[in-house]
Amino acid sequence: LLSGHPLKLSRVEPGQYPDGRPPWKTRLLLEEVLSVDTAQPKVISQRGGNATLQCKFNRDPSSPPNPKLRIKWTKLTSDYLKEIDVFVAMGFHKKSYGRFHGRVHLQAASENDASLVITDITLEDYGKYKCEVIDGLEDDTAVVSIDLEGIVFPYFPRLGRYNLNFADAEKACRDQDAIVASFDQLYDAWRDGLDWCNAGWLNDGSVQYPITKPREPCGGKNTIPGVRNYGMRDKQKERYDVFCFSSNHKGRFYYLIHPFKLTYDEAVRACQKDDAQIAKVGQMYVAWKLLGYDRCDAGWLADGSVRYPISRPRRRCSPTEAAVRFSGFPDKKHKLYGVYCFKSLNDLIQYSSAEGRDIW
Known part of the structure; x- marks a missing residue:
């Protein structure tokens, strides 16, 4: 229109739309000046890994090179x-x-490649990314998602159930080597069999919970299985549990072999003496889910809870299902248990160098 040249309108008939546009719409047959697209809208990685977010752009071939293309x-x-x-x-x-x-950094495999490479993936890198290319007055965008292999687990603190506002929930997950889960992560966990009757925060500020076996206290026994949704809640005033998400960790999770049972403070010191730290709840869940860790010994964790991971159900050890079993928050001074420790990769490398051993 600005050039003074008339535009040609064309009716697209059924079966004649190779670009997938609906046949009942009339569209302008104009050559695109700039277009941005992605060949892979979702990338799956894990914590500590790398990811390449595909994004390519196409310019009008008749356009001169633009050194200020952004x-x-x-x-x-x-x-x-x-x-x-x-x-x-x-x-x-x-x-x-x-x-x-x-x-x-940019992959830059070709002159029209805007793909982004992210290294040493963190839990916080999970989510959606927008690729935008700006060429003078023209611009276009595409969206790519990073998904992480990992596990969702419900969490509440020593104070008991329904004691976390949203900020408390974020801190609770961070303290357990995790982040607040997304709805997509909770939905995938539900499809994988997660059933939990207590409502918890998700990262968008909603409160939900997954039910695979409908029953009266959990929405009613005549309802269908699904993820129950309380909707968006007041992040400051309202209090619930939280669903956390964690992924692969760089280090070694293990049960410390010790000659006698321990109080909580003794457990902390025992791990430190072994050049490690007392393990976190997220680290136990990751070891159980991703590594198949199985141990029928109840042990202290960093939050003062006592748990144990069972991958092979058997009598006296979670006979009906594979699960991380929860024994509560015992009195730290008088109850005696074992302890689970975690040794980070850097600690393992330093230990192996000092001992002259292969860490693997």
Whole structure:
């Protein structure tokens, strides 16, 4: 229109739409000046791994090269209300932001490749990313998701059930080597058999819980299985449990062989004496789910709870199901148990170097 040339309108008939557009719509037959797309809308990785978020752009071949063409990557928050800067490139100028600094770069496999490589993936890297290409007055975007292999687990603190507002829930998960789970992660866990009758926070501020076996206290026995949804709740005033998510950890989770049972403080010191730290709840769940860890000995964990992981159900050891068994929050001074420890990869490397051993 600006050039003064008329536009040609064409009616697309049924069966004549190779680009997939609905046949009943009339569209303008215009050559696209800039388009951005992704060949892989979801990438699956794990904590500590790498991921390449595919993004390519196509320009009008008749357009001259644009040295000021700009590629921008942002991360969408779980509520889609904000975008977090990740990486920007324009010509020779490149910049990464915040916790992504030093961990992201463009793949640049070709002149129209805007794919982003993220190294040393963290739990917080989970989510959706927007690739935006700006070419003068033209711009286009595509969205790519990072999914992580891992496990969702319900959590409540020593104070008891329904004692966490949203900020408390975020801290509770962080303290257990995890993050607040997303709805997609909880839904996948439900499909995998997670059944939990207590409502918990998710990372978008909603409160939900998964039911595989409908029963009266959990929405009613005549309801269908599913993820029950309380909707969006007041993050400051309302209190619930939380669903946490954790992924592969770099280190060794193990039950400490010790000549006698321990109080909580003794358990902490015993792990430290073994050049380790008392393990966290998320680390136990990851070892159980991803590594098949199985131990029928109840042991202290960092939050003061006592649990044990069973991958092979048997008499006296979770006879009906594979599960992380929970024995409660005993009196730290008088109840005696074993302890589960965690030794990080850096600690393992230092220990192996000092002892002259192969860490594997």
